[in-house]
Amino acid sequence: MAREDVWQQTVDISNRVLQCTSGLNLPKGNHWPTVVTVFLSQANERLDSIRLLIGTGYWDSSVIVTRTLFELAVNIAYIAKNPAKRLPPYLKHGGIPLTSEEAERLQRQLAQTQPPVVKDLVPGKAWKTLKDMCCDLGSQWLKEYETFYRYVSVPTHAGSFTLGENYKRLLDQQPVSDRDKVTVLITASAFHLRVAGIAAKVFPEQINLKTIDEMSVECQELGQSLAEEQV
Helix, strand or coil, rough: CCHHHHHHHHHHHHHHHHHCCCCHHHCCCCCHHHHCCCCCHHHHHHHHHHHHHHHHCCHHHHHHHHHHHHHHHHHHHHCCCCCCHHHHHHCCCCCCCCHHHHHHHHHHHHHCCCCHHHHCCCCCCCCCHHHHHHHHHHHHHHHHHHHHHHHHHHHCCCCCHHHHHHHHHHCCCCCCCHHHHHHHHHHHHHHHHHHHHHHHHHHCCCCCCHHHHHHHHHHHHHHHHHHHHHH
């Protein structure tokens, strides 16, 4: 398959992903549907941002945003295994009120003449470690944590591991290769679809799970073909 055909196929998949999951009138009910709605909205925003970043040649930034899509997918997939048990501590960790009493207490706190300091509102560490959640989700998730996530954490935190490669590209004034662009966009689309798959189960009348599953298979097949080319 010609390289430009692979790129166009990848763009087409990302277009269809956003078409299936954007602009929907997702109902809100208890905490779980509301959280799923927010996660899907964030996934849409980030996938669209990645497309824009790749289009302007900002590959490193697109990789960093793709990392956040992985984190979204891990968290929502982990909670989805047992929302009744896992969602309350997730919300409580972020200071989300779960009862009317907690909501009133938060309102009083925010209305104080002396506003609360950030450290009193924003938690200092994650509610669960990402690696532990990946272990719970299975070997594929853990593999992605040890490979993809570990690698893209370097530019995210300004590590020096990828500095040489990036500096050489700047010196040579080389644009990002089509292969690199395809890889990051297909990876981002695949992570998004994991969020979308959970949303489809919560909102079956709004999102077609079969369509989501079919696009997930497309992403997997295209990613596998890229990996085989590299061998």
